Amino acid sequence: MNPPLVGVIMGSRSDWPTLQAATAMLDDLAIPYEARVISAHRTPERMVAYAKSASARGLRIIIAGAGGAAHLPGMVASLTTLPVLGVPVESHALRGQDSLYSIVQMPGGIPVATFAIGKPGAINAGLFAASILALADPALAARLADWRAAQTARVPELPED
Numbered sequence: 191m192n193p194p195l196v197g198v199i200m201g202s203r204s205d206w207p208t209l210q211a212a213t214a215m216l217d218d219l220a221i222p223y224e225a226r227v228i229s230a231h232r233t234p235e236r237m238v239a240y241a242k243s244a245s246a247r248g249l250r251i252i253i254a255g256a257g258g259a260a261h262l263p264g265m266v267a268s269l270t271t272l273p274v275l276g277v278p279v280e281s282h283a284l285r286g287q288d289s290l291y292s293i294v295q296m297p298g299g300i301p302v303a304t305f306a307i308g309k310p311g312a313i314n315a316g317l318f319a320a321s322i323l324a325l326a327d328p329a330l331a332a333r334l335a336d337w338r339a340a341q342t343a344r345v346p347e348l349p350e351d
């Protein structure tokens with residue numbers, strides 16, 4: 191297996207069903223990744239070590255999902271200049287609006303690319319990671335174009351089809 195290019199991290203194991211929508215896209219496009227549970231709140235030292243070593247270990251993009259007081263994506267972004275794609279996980283109490291606002295409202299200077307709440311956001315984070323990597327990888331760009339074409343072909347023209 192090739193070394194991972196994308197680090198998929200999440201604040202809790204309970205986020206994994208959401209983040210698996212991102213890793214499914216990476217699997218579809220044959221992009222090597224790793225998945226880890228890392229929390230800014232519960233495992234702060236694991237987070238610092240991961241973010242500081244990510245680039246040197248060969249990671250090119252980090253997808254970070256978290257719910258509620260979702261500090262993980264922003265804190266990781268503060269510790270690396272790799273692109274961080276933030277996925278707001280749908281929380282129970284506030285249905286992910288807390289997660290979304292926590293991730294999207296970064297102060298100027300530390301960017302996190304923020305996606306939609308829940309699985310649609312995770313899917314798009316996976317596809318966006320592919321788009322970034324495809325800039326320097328023509329074979330991946332071709333796989334991504336094929337993936338889009340297959341998606342288009344699956345959309346029926348008539349509603350009863």
Ligand SMILES: Nc1c(C(=O)O)ncn1[C@@H]1O[C@H](COP(=O)(O)O)[C@@H](O)[C@H]1O
Nearest residue numbers: 201202204229230231256257260261262
């Ligand atoms: N938002 C964060 C962070 C963080 O931002 O570092 N660490 C855990 N969490 C979130 O807490 C929620 C509940 O976690 P549990 O299900 O483990 O109680 C999860 O959605 C997780 O992302």
